[in-house]
Amino acid sequence: MITREELIEIGRYNKAHGVAGEISATIDVDVEVLKGLSCLVSDMDGIYVPFYVISCRPKSQETVLLTIDGIASEKEAAMLVNRDIYALKREYRQESEDADADGYPLDFFIGFELQDNDGTRVGEITDVDEQTENAIFIVEHDGEELMVPANDDLIVEFDLDTKVMVMDLPQGILDLNQS
Secondary structure, X not given: OOOHHHEEEEEEEEEEOOOOOOXXXXXXXXXXXXXXXXXXXXXXXXXXXXXXXXXXXXXXXXXXXXXEOOOOOHHHHHOOOOOXXXXXXXXXXXXXXXXXXXXXXXXXHOOOEEEEOOOOEEEEEEEEEXXXXXXXXXXXXXXXXXXXXXXXXXXXXXXXXXOEEEEOOOOOOHHHHOX
């Protein structure tokens, strides 16, 4: 049985496309990474169910058209509309590492410990706010939430095994979070 802890969210199904069961989806990953996954997973009434992609073709930079094994009509495709799309973390890591080490969506880092470049522990990344022009990591630090820019230029390194991210934080940036 697949559990939520084994998954990473990579997109969302949009709407049925045509009458043959094809469905559009907005994805946060490169199409080549998507094609390398054995399956896509969605929550179907509390159970994480794998769906096997037969074909995937780009519609726009963020949207793809998917043909899924066992989905052969517009009505069958409609059961996936507005559902989140997940990948198995173990497969996603491998595909992303093969494609581009920086290809992870920001929410992949939720649960990572954030450290400053000097080794100081900042806290745990608990959320990502992508509602603004510049994405922000929400970091739990001594019972308070800190906001740290989720900027690639600030990320020095991250370790997938230990779940630690090291950032070169500008001096005083953590002080901006204090009221």
